[in-house]
Amino acid sequence: MALYSEKVMEHFLQPRNVGVIENADGVGEVGNAKCGDIMKMYLKIDDGIITDVKFETFGCASAIASSSMATELIKGQRVEDAMKLTNQAVAEALDGLPAYKMHCSVLAEEAIRSALEDYQSKNPNG
């Protein structure tokens, strides 16, 4: 049995939405180098809709794949819907993660939420 699902490998080998958004409306960074995973998310939001999202990740294959999948899941969503993104949804969309890698999907959820909260704090009236 392979370590990772085909979906994880696909998102690791060809990650979607890689990069940086200059003057992003929301930026979130979670994790630390000590633990071996850091994710940074950049959001472009127009009229409460996520029109663009980019990520940068330092971490293992499942961390990179989780970041990529999370960006795909929230792209085009309304901010309030994206706030509901769960790590389970990320892991399921990747056809599962090994048990000891589930924290990578948690990190992806937290990175998205952190970027959304950054946006909300800058735009208190929505």
Add this chain to the structure above:
Amino acid sequence: MQIYADNAATTKMSEAAIEAMNDCMRNWWGNPSSLYTIGQKAKEKLEEAREEIAAIINASPREIIFTSGGSESDNQALLTAAAKGNRSGKKHIISSAFEHHAILHTLNKLKKNGFEVTLLPVHENGVIRLDELEAAIREDTCLVTIMTANNEIGTIQPIAEIGELCRRRGVIFHTDAVQAVGHLPIDVKAQNIDMLSASAHKFHGPKGVGFLYARKGIILQNLIEGGAQERGKRAGTENLPGITAMAAALKEAAANMERDNAHKTEIRDYLIKGLSEIHHSALNGDAKQRLAGNVNFSFEGIEGESILILLDQMGISASSGSACTSGALDPSHVLLAIGRIHDVAHGSLRLTIGEDITREQADYMIDSVKKVVAHLRSFSPVWRDLTEGKKEFILK
């Protein structure tokens, strides 16, 4: 291109070892403990293997017992020295910070039974210092256990000097030589080694078999009770196919050692030179006092498991000390022991080459690693912070 560069994890069995194993399974399948001819023929094969292995490390056949491998040998050696120490009220053991877990976990068990353990530092170059060992030896020290060569960074310890010191101070010296047997010349007499652990699959023998050398006069403590095999020190019908294959593999490795090491050293140094061209990287462990086949680098700003999976896609099998490769939270204790902080210990890559490595394969590995490192750095937030000056580089 397919390149197996993880020979410290395991090696491919040699043709001679496969041949010996098949021959044994087909023709020498008797139980060495049986008194009829078929059994006694098997017994002859067993003793022949013991003699061959003993000769290679300059031991007597009686000083070799066959085990299931390195971990069992390590456990038995440590428990033997501890039992002896216990009887004379000596409950202090000296080891090093970067031993294999078969040693460290056994030491933890002994600590719970009232033993005190001193772990010597291994410094930035991955080598213990004799003056620190000498200073650590006490009246109640019953054992010094220091590995011959490290499994992750390949650094070689001054075994003969340690042996001489321990003999002079009357302390039992055990060495975990799992990475060294078949790769470095070993002479248990000249090096004053009291006990030594070895594992067949690290020198092109089969898995699940190894041996423990214990100098005459050391009464081994059993881990497995039962029949009288191995002079009563390790019960269970002998794994004769494994043992004969181990002897065949070791004979071959010993015969070709000088030639193989010269070749591997040349390719190793070529790999080190090539990978050093990657900015903000560093070789882990001493550049010269290391196994001929070991290359271990840390690359700043990226994580090791990603490196391995991308290299696997390019046909290269390698290893890393990153926590993510093992499911642990901390990166390799070996890299932490030589002073690499977590951030760069996660970004490590170990390439352990075999005898058949070619210059073309080395070029391909250097090129592939360069590509992989550049790719992963291109979207690493850590790398961005480093290059934008928001964080200080650790590796210059």
